[in-house]
Amino acid sequence: MTGPLSPSTWSAPVPLRLATDESRYGGKTSQLAAATRAGLPVPEGIALEWLFVDAVAAGDDEALAALHVSTADLQGGGLAVRSSALGEDSAAASFAGQHLTCLNVRGPDGLTEAVRMVRDSAHSAAALAYRERLGLPGRPRVAVVVQELVVPECAGVLFSRDPLDGSDVLVIEASWGLGEAVVSGLVVPDHYRVRRDGRVIERAAGMKDLAVEPAPAGGTSQVPVPADRIHRLCLDDTRLESLRELTARCEQVFGGTQDLEWAFVADGLRLLQRRPMTGAVPPH
Numbered sequence: 001m002t003g004p005l006s007p008s009t010w011s012a013p014v015p016l017r018l019a020t021d022e023s024r025y026g027g028k029t030s031q032l033a034a035a036t037r038a039g040l041p042v043p044e045g046i047a048l049e050w051l052f053v054d055a056v057a058a059g060d061d062e063a064l065a066a067l068h069v070s071t072a073d074l075q076g077g078g079l080a081v082r083s084s085a086l087g088e089d090s091a092a093a094s095f096a097g098q099h100l101t102c103l104n105v106r107g108p109d110g111l112t113e114a115v116r117m118v119r120d121s122a123h124s125a126a127a128l129a130y131r132e133r134l135g136l137p138g139r140p141r142v143a144v145v146v147q148e149l150v151v152p153e154c155a156g157v158l159f160s161r162d163p164l165d166g167s168d169v170l171v172i173e174a175s176w177g178l179g180e181a182v183v184s185g186l187v188v189p190d191h192y193r194v195r196r197d198g199r200v201i202e203r204a205a206g207m208k209d210l211a212v213e214p215a216p217a218g219g220t221s222q223v224p225v226p227a228d229r230i231h232r233l234c235l236d237d238t239r240l241e242s243l244r245e246l247t248a249r250c251e252q253v254f255g256g257t258q259d260l261e262w263a264f265v266a267d268g269l270r271l272l273q274r275r276p277m278t279g280a281v282p283p284h
Contacts, residue, residue: 010051013070019047026084026143031274038253041270045147046070053144057119068108078104078149081114085122086141104214150270152263154234155179160247160258170194174234177211190234205231242269
């Protein structure tokens, strides 16, 4: 099947570090591109501009071929396919939870379907209602970022200010396995508060009774956590210091407040997403 768009309309995927044009690649991708160029520990990936995503969704044969060629070097393991809609992950609107993320995508057909599903999620009733509440004009324009899937020991989120009271401390939540257990609210995560000088002022173990892990055939599954790890803290002082240093580097690159998604794998820390905090309480 050949769709209505032609290569003269869309541009082929590019390495993530080159995708700095937010008007083509969206906020999430352009910020990951800037992070990559600054030497931050972002997983390898490619970026699909929104016109190319439309062509893939329309079944354009040349776009499908370009998609599979561009991702050939990433196909050794699972992939993470995430939305990067224009206007997403801005200081005014994060779209967190509105658009689909597909994890542990495998094979060319799985990748094609994942790109279509991510695009379609931006046209769901809930996502369109969210856009309307924000006063965003026009139809959604959805770029996509495709990255190597990291398989972490633990993962989570970090805020560079306390989102509740605006105090100048790092607030970190963590759980075992993929970070979807935290961002989807599947567990009560560990909770930490860390001062700018690195002093840990709060450690609270969560109830981490399940982990989200890659499934052998693709996708993810929820697996029970061994009893002795349910209440064990994920992060020691060394890992907390790594997160503090990552936050400081993000502040140097981007300025402002930081809302980070991160993961610890066998050889260290990875930055998965970065956005400014939305609706942050001003500091006292």
